[in-house]
Amino acid sequence: MNLPYAHGAPAVRGVLRTQPEDFVVDEMLGFVPDGRGEHQWLAVRKRGENTAWVAKQLSRLAGCAERDVGYSGLKDRHAVTTQWFSLPAPRGAVSWVALGQKTDAEIVVITRHGRKLRRGTHRGNRFLLTVRGLEGDLSGLNARLERMAQAGVPNWFTEQRFGHDGGNLDAVRAWFAGGKAPQRGQQGMLLSTARSELFNAILARRIDDGTWLQPLQGEPLMLEGRHSFFIAQEDDDALAGRLASGDVHTSAALWGKEGTQAQGACAELEQAVIAADAILAEGLVREGLEAARRPLRVIPRHMHWQIDEAKRVLRVGFELPAGSYATAVMRELIETSD
Known part of the structure; x- marks a missing residue:
């Protein structure tokens, strides 16, 4: 995409996502499920799996229609992501451990709520990203990060x-x-x-x-x-x-x-x-x-970073509201390739 830079063209290059663990995303609901109701809510941590595929596997395990599985947004496939799903509370016992036999995913929280999870419900996402193989002039990277954290x-x-x-x-x-x-x-x-x-x-x-x-x-x-x-x-x-x-x-x-x-x-x-x-x-x-x-x-909130010049590695974390993209932050910071 041939788009202009707001803070000038980046002086540093690097590789993002050499492995899924380099792109970690945690969904932030902005509220806590109330623990009761006719919908079961599951927080699922997945690696290298897309959201729709995991939703399909959950529907099969629960014995419900795929359309009855709710989630707030689509998450990156080439990443380690944690996000919420909802489905009608099963009448019998479900072996949720079986999810890990079909996908690289695990359920980390099981609770209930009174409503189905709808698209766009979550408040935002928390990211922890790792860029490897840094090349170029690293001397201005700290100042650029500080400028982005302040001005957006x-x-x-x-x-x-x-x-x-x-x-x-x-x-x-x-x-x-x-x-x-x-x-x-x-x-x-x-x-x-x-x-x-x-x-x-x-x-x-x-x-x-x-x-x-x-x-x-x-x-x-x-x-x-x-x-x-x-x-x-x-x-x-x-x-x-x-x-x-x-x-x-x-x-x-x-x-x-x-x-x-x-x-x-x-x-x-x-x-x-x-x-x-x-x-x-x-x-x-x-x-x-x-x-x-x-x-x-x-504006990336709660932005923090660590630059390892010896290993040529940058780790940066921040929070974004729902609908904004971590890749928009990273393109302004460094010239990346996946």
Whole structure:
């Protein structure tokens, strides 16, 4: 992906994920299951397994339909991840140990809750990443990490949203250009891909313009950890401090039938960017998607790191809200290859 850098091009290169243990993800629900109810909740630690495959194995062990297994989000396959699943409480005993015989996974917590786990329920994810084989000038790496922890990084949608070699993007362009509609189960993914591409285009323009952290006239500003927004006022003296502290964020459109939701100069910029990819924008409107906003930046919280110059290894940990990508953080830090 040919996207600009907010903090300048990285001076260091390295290899991410030489093994699954180099990419550790722990899902953070943001609440504790209440321990009772008709749904069994399982925290599963898996290595090198994708979420849908594990959900399928759980449904077979429990004797329920695959659609009855709930999970909040898809996790990286080439990683060690811990995430929650839910399913209707089995009537009889289930040998959950058998999960490890079919997959490289184990159940670490079993509890109950009153509701099924729905998509997008979790608050965020905690990451611990290891980059090996560091090359280049390491002298500025500490300062770059400190800058990113303070100011944040561009909240890109990264490669996994667009499919292998951008295949999802090619598919949605073909669909919107008059091709055959994909199967119903694939449409949601492709619509998300189209919105992601348009969002990235607006974010790229704002970085190129030097305004990705500076609100434009009429820009919707988003509250930290919330989906709500308010329109920036030019006479708001406290706004600069709130932006610097990470309490609010600049934003860009997730395109839909309502259009930009911005006003003034911000609306003009977004409409100009969107006009350059009218096929995607018009297709999203035609499919009836509701417009939304997404922060232009994400601040990695509780960021910590260790640089072993002798072994040329970097270990870095941080927390991100649901919907933001660890790979967006890492691309701003170093030039990586998997």
